[in-house]
Amino acid sequence: MAREIKFKAWDKSKKKMIYDIQNEFNGRIEVGMNSFQDYLNDNFEVMQYVGVKDNLGYSIYEGDYISYYDTEQDDETGEIIFRPVEDEVHYNNGIFYVGSIPIEYVGIKNAKELSEILDVTVEELDDNDKRYIGIEIIDNFYEY
Numbered sequence: 001m002a003r004e005i006k007f008k009a010w011d012k013s014k015k016k017m018i019y020d021i022q023n024e025f026n027g028r029i030e031v032g033m034n035s036f037q038d039y040l041n042d043n044f045e046v047m048q049y050v051g052v053k054d055n056l057g058y059s060i061y062e063g064d065y066i067s068y069y070d071t072e073q074d075d076e077t078g079e080i081i082f083r084p085v086e087d088e089v090h091y092n093n094g095i096f097y098v099g100s101i102p103i104e105y106v107g108i109k110n111a112k113e114l115s116e117i118l119d120v121t122v123e124e125l126d127d128n129d130k131r132y133i134g135i136e137i138i139d140n141f142y143e144y
Contacts, residue, residue, distance in 0.1 A: 004049060004051065007046055007061075048062050050089055054137045062096060064140050065137070066106075066136060066137055085099070108132055109133070114130070
């Protein structure tokens with residue numbers, strides 16, 4: 001399934017975020033204009049949707065700062081350690097990254113994946129365990 005293509009833009013003069021900015025210019029494309037981007041100037045900072053939503057269902061865009069849990073195994077005890085991570089979403093060579101990790105590999109996706117990490121059944125997970133699932137938007141350079 002193809003990723004939804006949408007954008008938001010920070011209007012620097014109005015200090016306001018415009019969501020789905022590509023729709024603002026539908027029907028206004030003139031000869032020689034390739035996209036809505038041709039209408040924008042240095043007054044706008046455009047950010048693209050990355051195809052992933054956070055725990056609350058909000059769309060994540062490049063430039064957003066997100067938090068999630070990463071896991072590692074303690075070499076001595078074999079215990080799984082959950083490490084909180086916060087980093088910015090950015091675009092490079094056709095891929096959206098969080099730090100140096102492609103966004104599709106970031107965060108624990110669901111209870112089944114978490115249960116496999118912890119080597120328990122889904123039914124054995126409690127609310128404390130479930131806090132490790134998902135991604136949360138914590139900031140955007142422009143908006144928050």
